[in-house]
Amino acid sequence: MAATRASITCYYDLISPYTYMGFKLFNRFRKQWPNVDVTFRPMLLGGVMNEVKNQPLFAFPSKKSHMVADLDRISGVTGIPFKFPQKFPINTVLPMRVLTALQIHEAEKYEQCIDKLFDEYFIHGRDISQADVIQQALSPILHSNTAKVESYLQRATQDQEIKKIFKQYTDEAVAKGVFGAPTFIVRKAGSDEELLFFGSDRIEMIAATLGLPYAGLTSVSKL
Amino acid sequence: MSARSSIVCYYDVVSPYSYYGVKLLQRYKPQWKDVDVELRPVFLAGVLSGSKNQAPGNVAAKGAYMFKDLNRLSTASGIPMNFPSNFPAMTVPASRLLVVIQKTESVATYEQCVEKEAYWVEDKDVSQQDILINVVALIIGTDKATKYMQQTSDKDIKQQLIDNTNEAIEAGAFGAPTFVIKKAGSDKPHLFFGSDRFEVITAFLGLPYEGLAIKASPAKL
Numbered sequence: 001m002a003a004t005r006a007s008i009t010c011y012y013d014l015i016s017p018y019t020y021m022g023f024k025l026f027n028r029f030r031k032q033w034p035n036v037d038v039t040f041r042p043m044l045l046g047g048v049m050n051e052v053k054n055q056p057l058f059a060f061p062s063k064k065s066h067m068v069a070d071l072d073r074i075s076g077v078t079g080i081p082f083k084f085p086q087k088f089p090i091n092t093v094l095p096m097r098v099l100t101a102l103q104i105h106e107a108e109k110y111e112q113c114i115d116k117l118f119d120e121y122f123i124h125g126r127d128i129s130q131a132d133v134i135q136q137a138l139s140p141i142l143h144s145n146t147a148k149v150e151s152y153l154q155r156a157t158q159d160q161e162i163k164k165i166f167k168q169y170t171d172e173a174v175a176k177g178v179f180g181a182p183t184f185i186v187r188k189a190g191s192d193e194e195l196l197f198f199g200s201d202r203i204e205m206i207a208a209t210l211g212l213p214y215a216g217l218t219s220v221s222k223l
Numbered sequence: 224m225s226a227r228s229s230i231v232c233y234y235d236v237v238s239p240y241s242y243y244g245v246k247l248l249q250r251y252k253p254q255w256k257d258v259d260v261e262l263r264p265v266f267l268a269g270v271l272s273g274s275k276n277q278a279p280g281n282v283a284a285k286g287a288y289m290f291k292d293l294n295r296l297s298t299a300s301g302i303p304m305n306f307p308s309n310f311p312a313m314t315v316p317a318s319r320l321l322v323v324i325q326k327t328e329s330v331a332t333y334e335q336c337v338e339k340e341a342y343w344v345e346d347k348d349v350s351q352q353d354i355l356i357n358v359v360a361l362i363i364g365t366d367k368a369t370k371y372m373q374q375t376s377d378k379d380i381k382q383q384l385i386d387n388t389n390e391a392i393e394a395g396a397f398g399a400p401t402f403v404i405k406k407a408g409s410d411k412p413h414l415f416f417g418s419d420r421f422e423v424i425t426a427f428l429g430l431p432y433e434g435l436a437i438k439a440s441p442a443k444l
């Protein structure tokens with residue numbers, strides 16, 4: 001049955017620089033959208049790319065150099081910090097599975113954890129594929145409970161259920177037509193139709209589709 | 224080094240996002256008094272192979288998305304689009320014809336020819352020389368249209384399109400539309416890719432962003 005509220009599901013992977021920027025921008029803009037339900041759904045971008053036979057931007061030197069320049073400019077315009085990490089790409093399966101577990105078991109802290117891991121990688125250049133880096137980043141958010149973070153790290157590598165759910169999310173993304181990240185699946189209030197928007201540069205279009213305000217890139221810092 | 228900012232827009236008639244990019248740029252142009260704007264035709268397939276990129280339609284999921292995205296852009300911007308039945312069309316003759324017109328005619332006439340909606344609204348097969356002649360004849364008359372079409376087989380015209388294409392690749396282009404922008408007082412080129420970069424471009428140049436639905440200003444005589 002169609003929901004009475006509009007909803008947006010954002011498919012993301014920590015590996016993607018445009019998803020970092022899209023996540024930051026989207027979270028600012030959505031402050032003006034109180035009547036929209038938002039879900040951030042983990043997926044393995046490499047898995048999606050393989051499945052749909054797409055190739056990552058960084059496979060093309062000219063695209064990669066444009067990407068870095070483009071993100072630097074967006075950073076300049078919006079005030080959202082960005083530093084392309086020295087170690088790129090990295091394997092994000094571990095932190096993405098941790099986030100899958102956190103979404104289920106720490107729902108209230110989940111988005112803060114995504115934000116933190118993005119910052120670690122795309123501001124501070126830390127290698128978030130490493131368990132100790134994830135531990136350090138997330139334990140302050142989870143009340144300095146290192147044992148708790150440790151248990152999520154363990155689940156990420158050993159819990160078949162978490163692995164299965166993460167795999168399901170990735171398959172679900174492919175089934176919905178996702179071919180890159182960030183991808184936003186948008187539903188208008190009262191409608192079951194799923195509208196797919198690709199890219200951190202489509203937030204204005206999403207706002208227009210849902211009849212919501214769009215504050216603009218140069219106003220982001222004031223939101 | 225110029226005292227004015229400049230934008231060179233590399234485009235190919237075959238590219239739907241170039242169609243939007245050119246249309247949007249033309250809407251901004253009258254507002255941007257201190258920016259020199261030039262539309263420069265390229266051979267997109269040459270840019271793609273030169274940068275080892277591939278067309279978005281090669282990935283099925285991207286192709287499916289592109290149709291929807293283009294329709295939504297059309298609705299949001301009010302720029303008409305009707306996806307052509309012959310896609311992708313072989314646009315080398317059209318690009319060469321535009322090279323001749325850019326060389327020979329006034330900027331205003333040339334831009335009118337670029338903006339003509341024969342392919343992206345009227346679904347005319349612009350790979351055909353006789354159709355091309357008829358399309359531009361509406362703007363420059365049949366005699367000139369016929370003459371310019373003959374000139375597309377001139378060596379220097381062919382070479383000009385190759386030069387434009389190589390210039391775009393050297394600037395770092397890997398698709399179209401690509402905008403190479405220099406700020407006033409600087410020689411440093413900045414490459415922007417895509418018809419969705421106007422918000423960043425305007426902020427970069429310190430100009431107001433008008434949003435997706437930027438209105439066309441009334442035609443000037």
